[in-house]
Amino acid sequence: MKDSIIRGIKFIGLGFLEPLIRLINKEEPKKNTKEVMRKIVAPIASVFIFIGLWQLGSSSLYNKEAAYKIEAATRNQGEEAAAKLKACMESGDSNCQPNTLPSPAQVYAAYQVLLEDHKQISADKKAFAEKTFEMNKKRVAQGKRAITYTGRPSFVDQIKTSLKTVFAGFLLALFIAVPIGIVLGLSKTLRGSINWIIQIFKPVSPVVWLLLVFMIVKTLTKNSDSDSSFIISFISVGLCSMWATLVNTAMGVSSVNTDYINVAKVLRLRPLQKIFKVILPASLPLIFTGLRITLSVAWMVLIAIELLAQSPGLGSFVWEEFQNGAMDSNSKIIVAMFVIGFIGFALDRIMLFIQNLVSFEKETI
Amino acid sequence: MSQLIHNPKIEKFPSNEVMLDLIDLKKVYPTPKGDYVVLENLNLQIKKEEFITIIGHSGCGKTTMLSMMAGLNEISGGKISVLGSSIKGPGPDRGVIFQSPSLMPWLTTMENVMLGVKKVYPHATKKQKEDICKYYLHKVGMESSFYKRASEISQGEQQRVGIARAFAIKPKVLLLDEPFGMLDSLTRGQLQDVLIDVWNKEKITAVMITHDVDEAIFLADRVVMMTSGPKAKIGDVLPIEFERPRTRKAILEHDDYYKYRKHLIDFLEH
Ligand SMILES: Nc1ncnc2c1ncn2[C@@H]1O[C@H](COP(=O)(O)OP(=O)(O)O)[C@@H](O)[C@H]1O
Ligand SMILES: [Mg+2]
Numbered sequence: 001m002k003d004s005i006i007r008g009i010k011f012i013g014l015g016f017l018e019p020l021i022r023l024i025n026k027e028e029p030k031k032n033t034k035e036v037m038r039k040i041v042a043p044i045a046s047v048f049i050f051i052g053l054w055q056l057g058s059s060s061l062y063n064k065e066a067a068y069k070i071e072a073a074t075r076n077q078g079e080e081a082a083a084k085l086k087a088c089m090e091s092g093d094s095n096c097q098p099n100t101l102p103s104p105a106q107v108y109a110a111y112q113v114l115l116e117d118h119k120q121i122s123a124d125k126k127a128f129a130e131k132t133f134e135m136n137k138k139r140v141a142q143g144k145r146a147i148t149y150t151g152r153p154s155f156v157d158q159i160k161t162s163l164k165t166v167f168a169g170f171l172l173a174l175f176i177a178v179p180i181g182i183v184l185g186l187s188k189t190l191r192g193s194i195n196w197i198i199q200i201f202k203p204v205s206p207v208v209w210l211l212l213v214f215m216i217v218k219t220l221t222k223n224s225d226s227d228s229s230f231i232i233s234f235i236s237v238g239l240c241s242m243w244a245t246l247v248n249t250a251m252g253v254s255s256v257n258t259d260y261i262n263v264a265k266v267l268r269l270r271p272l273q274k275i276f277k278v279i280l281p282a283s284l285p286l287i288f289t290g291l292r293i294t295l296s297v298a299w300m301v302l303i304a305i306e307l308l309a310q311s312p313g314l315g316s317f318v319w320e321e322f323q324n325g326a327m328d329s330n331s332k333i334i335v336a337m338f339v340i341g342f343i344g345f346a347l348d349r350i351m352l353f354i355q356n357l358v359s360f361e362k363e364t365i
Numbered sequence: 366m367s368q369l370i371h372n373p374k375i376e377k378f379p380s381n382e383v384m385l386d387l388i389d390l391k392k393v394y395p396t397p398k399g400d401y402v403v404l405e406n407l408n409l410q411i412k413k414e415e416f417i418t419i420i421g422h423s424g425c426g427k428t429t430m431l432s433m434m435a436g437l438n439e440i441s442g443g444k445i446s447v448l449g450s451s452i453k454g455p456g457p458d459r460g461v462i463f464q465s466p467s468l469m470p471w472l473t474t475m476e477n478v479m480l481g482v483k484k485v486y487p488h489a490t491k492k493q494k495e496d497i498c499k500y501y502l503h504k505v506g507m508e509s510s511f512y513k514r515a516s517e518i519s520q521g522e523q524q525r526v527g528i529a530r531a532f533a534i535k536p537k538v539l540l541l542d543e544p545f546g547m548l549d550s551l552t553r554g555q556l557q558d559v560l561i562d563v564w565n566k567e568k569i570t571a572v573m574i575t576h577d578v579d580e581a582i583f584l585a586d587r588v589v590m591m592t593s594g595p596k597a598k599i600g601d602v603l604p605i606e607f608e609r610p611r612t613r614k615a616i617l618e619h620d621d622y623y624k625y626r627k628h629l630i631d632f633l634e635h
Contacts, residue, residue, distance in 0.1 A: 259467035265455045281471040
């Protein structure tokens with residue numbers, strides 16, 4: 001029972017809970033207490049320290065900004081206006097808050113606002129769907145287009161859009177980079193002759209990829225009404241992020257242990273058998289390392305690309321909030337930052353989980 | 366006639382047929398500092414069903430020679446023939462057991478053996494092929510681990526499976542490059558027994574490199590000594606005339622044993 005729990009949590013990457021479970025089972029109390037301190041208590045403490053430092057930093061920035069604002073008001077509008085501003089600030093009215101790094105509490109409040117907003121919008125959407133259900137049925141029967149909800153997307157909708165884009169980009173990278181990587185890995189000649197493309201395009205910035213894709217997709221989708229901003233952003237994400245997989249796959253395939261290759265030679269395996277039975281399984285760990293890097297790069301560049309491509313998602317959410325410029329917006333940006341971070345972390349864990357499933361080697365971290 | 370009776374080799378190999386023939390073999394490795402001639406004028410005849418062990422100083426070119434026999438390494442000069450015809454690349458008529466077990470760690474022991482069996486018995490049914498794999502795995506004492514992944518068993522067990530895999534493709538010649546070098550002496554002894562046992566039943570020709578003089582004597586019909594490189598060749602050949610089946614105990618008690626041992630060590634020390 002206990003052992004299977006431990007195996008389970010290790011499998012999903014929560015191995016740090018192991019000493020706690022052992023401690024609850026009264027196993028080696030001394031050693032496990034120490035382990036619990038090291039693996040659970042200390043990290044939790046670090047979270048509090050982090051929040052504390054953030055609080056200190058933000059309040060000192062707040063005071064600085066507030067003092068500056070009041071001083072400016074005194075200088076430009078006189079004592080009276082300054083006193084009014086000060087009172088307004090102290091009342092907590094968001095219209096006159098100094099615009100600076102928000103405090104943890106403000107960020108938490110913004111988080112709840114965003115959740116509330118999401119609930120509201122979901123309810124609206126549902127109501128809209130119910131209201132237009134009959135009419136849409138008729139319209140579809142008549143061969144007309146159904147009416148769809150066109151209201152503002154909620155924060156959660158933006159997250160979903162971003163995830164959709166990143167997965168589309170990741171799949172694109174996978175389907176381009178893995179096959180090409182395998183072919184390159186198998187042929188020394190090809191590797192040598194194509195290497196310059198990889199070396200030159202790998203370091204190109206996401207922005208440039210976006211512009212390039214934009215040039216091409218704009219022309220290609222001229223006469224169709226497909227969602228070109230989605231297409232542009234997912235293709236750009238795919239192109240930016242595929243290089244790690246390409247390089248790792250080619251390396252994995254070309255550096256398969258010569259013993260395995262010799263075995264394949266001695267057994268005279270046919271080329272396809274050799275590739276599928278020997279070379280691919282042997283290079284799977286490296287391919288997955290590449291895919292893991294690809295996914296995290298994809299998620300990282302996605303935000304910038306969405307921001308530039310004006311395609312819906314977390315990137316444009318952040319950008320719109322930033323242009324909004326209110327204190328409340330700053331808090332929302334920080335919420336988005338944490339969400340981006342957590343999702344990136346979760347994606348990496350998922351990849352690690354799959355990697356450990358398919359890998360014949362010892363678990364990697 | 367009396368000559369024949371006095372020559373134990375001929376009693377043992379009635380056909381006296383040459384299995385492997387290395388003629389004026391030469392190997393050159395190009396290096397940045399110019400060509401390095403590892404082997405030159407190397408001549409060796411290995412008879413059918415013979416067990417040959419090869420000893421020589423580290424780096425003299427033993428692995429080079431064996432991998433050329435296997436067809437995994439190009440021949441720079443001279444030729445190697447199997448039953449009279451020159452070899453062209455590797456093939457299942459010559460099984461190889463490498464120093465590291467080199468099983469595919471992502472396959473089960475059974476699948477590892479199956480890899481070769483499929484190739485050699487393309488028309489057998491799935492059941493028949495599985496039976497062949499099981500037979501050889503049984504022979505090497507791995508009957509309880511058919512479905513274990515190769516990465517989950519010990520080095521010694523992996524090498525057992527390696528032996529099963531090599532024998533299962535029914536090679537005419539088995540080439541072994543220090544196959545037990547990485548194992549502890551107890552496991553090594555067990556695997557020597559396994560090897561001799563299967564070799565005996567399958568009636569194949571074996572060529573094995575070893576750095577262990579006792580192992581060389583225990584297993585071999587003839588011990589081949591290579592001179593030190595560069596331009597290494599066969600320095601001396603020592604026939605081991607112990608009866609088979611051999612036991613370690615009987616051999617250690619035999620007077621000739623120390624004679625053989627001294628011969629080999631003298632060669633290596635000069
Ligand atoms: N691919 C290679 N290229 C150049 N030199 C090599 C190569 N393989 C082996 N050698 C050299 O050839 C010599 C013999 O090597 P090897 O056959 O592995 O020796 P042994 O197995 O007897 O220890 C060594 O000096 C080694 O450095
Ligand atoms: Mg060697």
